Amino acid sequence: MDQTWQSLKGQFLMAMPGLADPNFYQSVTCLSEHNPKGAMGIVVTRIHPEVNAKMIFDELRLPASAGAIKIPVHIGGPVHMNELFVLHGAPLVWEGSMMITEDLALSNSRDILEAIASGHGPEAFIIALGCAGWGPGQLESEIRSNTWINGPYSEEIAFRIEAERRWEAAMQMIGIDPALLSDTAGHA
Numbered sequence: 001m002d003q004t005w006q007s008l009k010g011q012f013l014m015a016m017p018g019l020a021d022p023n024f025y026q027s028v029t030c031l032s033e034h035n036p037k038g039a040m041g042i043v044v045t046r047i048h049p050e051v052n053a054k055m056i057f058d059e060l061r062l063p064a065s066a067g068a069i070k071i072p073v074h075i076g077g078p079v080h081m082n083e084l085f086v087l088h089g090a091p092l093v094w095e096g097s098m099m100i101t102e103d104l105a106l107s108n109s110r111d112i113l114e115a116i117a118s119g120h121g122p123e124a125f126i127i128a129l130g131c132a133g134w135g136p137g138q139l140e141s142e143i144r145s146n147t148w149i150n151g152p153y154s155e156e157i158a159f160r161i162e163a164e165r166r167w168e169a170a171m172q173m174i175g176i177d178p179a180l181l182s183d184t185a186g187h188a
Contacts, residue, residue, distance in 0.1 A: 009034040010101040023078045026167040032106040039134040046075040057117040065119040076128025088125035124159040
């Protein structure tokens with residue numbers, strides 16, 4: 001394995017302005033896995049315009065609290081669009097939870113969905129349909145070609161501020177003013 005290779009698991013991946021793909025334009029993806037075999041993450045900046053959590057709970061026949069209709073469903077990425085993923089903070093004890101960091105996990109088991117439906121799930125969470133995925137070396141190549149920039153994960157950005165403000169906030173967190181970025185890829 002390349003000695004300079006470094007995992008970005010648990011970090012944010014922010015789209016550079018030149019990334020015109022509508023799945024990722026001005027997006028922030030929380031990388032839940034990154035190893036030499038590829039990478040996977042959940043886009044935290046795209047709210048599904050036609051689906052809310054109550055619709056999902058109804059389809060799964062899960063009794064839901066009245067507030068479930070207000071829980072947005074995110075478009076987690078263009079891969080596995082029919083699968084549900086829950087990116088969440090504590091508690092981290094759900095069946096099949098994949099630990100991302102010591103404070104963040106990705107789950108897609110029925111028990112976490114039941115808990116969220118009844119209002120007893122994690123305090124901080126995102127329900128997403130689909131995920132983002134990259135094959136071996138693909139993400140590294142895209143970063144080298146100035147498609148993405150990575151930065152530290154922030155619970156505040158991932159879960160607390162409005163989805164449409166997350167990209168700008170993540171860029172500012174690493175000292176970049178998005179208004180000053182060029183949308184032309186290249187290297188100096």
